[in-house]
Amino acid sequence: MAKDDGVQEASIDAVLAAQRAYAAASRERSKFGLMVPEAFVRGIRDLGYRSNGDAIAELIDNALQAYADRIDIVFGYDGTTSVKKPTQVAVIDNGHGMEPDMIRMAVMWGGTHRENDRIGLGRYGYGLPCASVSLGRRFTVYSATLGGAWHSVRLDLDALAEGAYTDAHGDIVVPPATVATLPPFVAEQIAQTHPEGWRSGTVILIDKLDRLEWSTAQGLRENLSRQFGVTYHKLRNAAAIFVDNEFVEPIDPLFLTSDFHLFDHDDDRAVALDPVRVEVRDCNGGNFCGAITLRYAWLPPSFGSVDKTRDAVGLNANPRFAILKDFHGVIFSRNGRLIDVQTRTPWTTFINNDRYIKVELEFSATLDELFGVTTSKQQVTVSPRIWELLQQAGLPKAIEQLRGKVKNAKLLRRLAALTPRPGEQSLSERAMGRTAELAHGYQRQFDLGLRASPYRLHFENLPGQAFFRIDRAGGARTLHINTAHRFYEDIYDGPSSTQEVRTALEILLFSFGDVLLDKSVESVIQIELWSRRLELALGMMAQHLAESDDFDVGPSSWIDAV
Incomplete structure (x- = not known):
């Protein structure tokens, strides 16, 4: 997506105007209050992100909606001599940025001009603060619009508990944005990745990290890259994502896209069934509400193995197997962004042997209520009406057909293993x-x-x-x-x-x-x-x-x- 595109520039101007109007209205209504007591802020850390990757994905969503075409997840070490375990994580984007009042609003829960948006990836305005505090006890939002200076707002949960954000009236108040200087490792990253010069964008810096799942930079980098490669594979043309300066290769969890990572890892290939499109209409007037697209694939039983004569166990598991294990079940994707994987349906439950069958359900955000999308956009609760439509569209039969394909392939594989070729031992x-x-x-x-x-x-x-x-x-x-x-x-x-x-x-x-x-x-x-x-x-x-x-x-x- 070109930054100098005239259509995009007009869209950015409209977005910034909407931000200014929202901030002005909120100033009168809330006095920039945090809206909730400090106990809530501490409790919100336990919102329930499944992983560090799900939390950081919230920040990537915001960057994509800000028209960023490059997003960097960068690790900082806060002056320490060791580079094995990061002490800081920064998410850097080159989107349209935010003006000072909007930065202040962005730190608040529900502080977004995109509230209830059904076009992009965000909707509630909870993503930035929730995701940030789920990783560390302090986060800082830096942002600059085209031609503007860097401004920032910081929220520190330790300082909050000590009363640093409480005003004379007893209200917890977000401080105003102030002119800021970027941390050295962030400034160096921007200079390295944008040698033509910086125009605009946002940086979310999270430190006082106390909830990292992986204790080393390598583990964090590898797991985040794999997860983001799958989560955003349909949005690969919107922005390039980098984790610790390594490009995140898109990965189709059904392994059907020929130019994606791991598609041609070896000679095994996924086999597709025909996709199915389901229209959802209003029960009363019959008006079109949104669409669901079902994609199906089955994989050879040796798909996750190095030695194709043996199962994918231990060292015999190839890089594909981690995808089979992590994205096992019905995959739900909203507006092109993967948000959930479920192993239970009203008709069947996916077991370990079902790792070799793949079902993806893509739906539009206009159907959020019918899919029970949560504020963190990482879980769905499918309504009975949607299950009924999926049954009518043949989902249960398709699952059984996929199972039959894998079962037959396993029988052929077993027969081949039992039948020696000429000159081989039995x-x-x-x-x-x-x-x-x-x-x-x-x-x-x-x-x-x-x-x-x-x-x-x-x-x-x-x-x-x-x-x-x-x-x-x-x-x-x-x-x-x-x-x-x-x-x-x-x-x-x-x-x-x-x-x-x-x-x-x-x-x-x-x-x-x-x-x-x-x-x-x-x-x-x-x-x-x-x-x-x-x-x-x-x-x-x-x-x-x-x-x-x-x-x-x-x-x-x-x-x-x-």
Whole structure:
């Protein structure tokens, strides 16, 4: 968005005029009172932001509405020699700025000329003070309009408790804005990022930080960048966002936007269903109230993994997995800005396995009442009417369809893992090889050759012999399964068997063999006895099943039998 655009300049003039009118009217009405006692100001710190990122996002919203095209979240260290943990956080924007009276109003709860605005991101005027005190016990608002000097207002909760803001009448009063000098680290940042010269903008400086979730600058930077990348991905053309001088790459939480971060992290790709648009109309007159857009996607079960043959656990989780975990459920976006993620709907609850299905619901701010948007813009309470419209639009069916897609993909992945390619070991051979060293470490009675011995699977046809045997030959432990035994026909390769069952049986027999291999002749005799008993029992079971197939087990035959 160009700063010299004539249309934007006219819009900025109109905004500043609105600010002046609002400040003049409020001066007469409130005498710049803070509007609430000090206990409220302390309590408002517990408003309930889910994270530091949600709080700072309030300040980013204000910057976007001020037509900023660059927003910097900068860390300060207040003269300390360590740069590991910041002692200050500043949010710097190059928007239209505020005049002195408006700076004073901005520090107050509800002090905004945009109250009840349905066009932009803000609405109540609570964001700036609430967000600031949720991070630290003191914040300062610096601002300058085009051609104007820097002015500032500071609110210090410690000083407030000591009565520093209480006037002679006992009212808590916000001090007037005064000409100000920017802190050195903020001035240096502006000089570095705006070498062509500074025109206008606002700085929110928060210090006395006592509620940072991450104790290091690196942790703060990485987590904020990831969260803002998702939260503002649809507003990427409005402004460039930087955290500690690192550009925040936009991230589509559905991974459907080709030029966004992590879309092509590897060869796995998200698969979209067709989006759906839902119009919301007034129940009485049928007038258009707003629109809802539903986007759907499902992800391959290996989407969050480094090694695609294994689950995304521990070090095997790639950078995508953090997005899958943090934005798990129905994603709600208001005017292009993500505000909430919920795992419960009237029809279903999202569980861990549902991380690989994605549903996004975008709605316009004109529907705020129907979505129960909170003052902090980080939670929705969906009304029954909206749920009814979403049901009619096919949301429950779409969720089940997405689940079905992921389930089928998981089955194919499992089958591929169980089916070796030509020249590869079977899964049971690989599994036994990987566990051999562990077993050797804990079970010293195992043979010393177990650690290095590979495992091999072989089939043989020996009527009347044991259903399996294991031997050591050629440096390998070989499991021989007898295809002439009923175990093979009825269980291992029976009609109900699957590749997963066969692999589990192979591992079971390999494990028996490891214990029995070097014992005694009695072990071989014991296996032969097991085999005879197994042959007889399986024969009896087959005969029973054959007889039951000839008998009608329906209600009428039961009555006849009685």
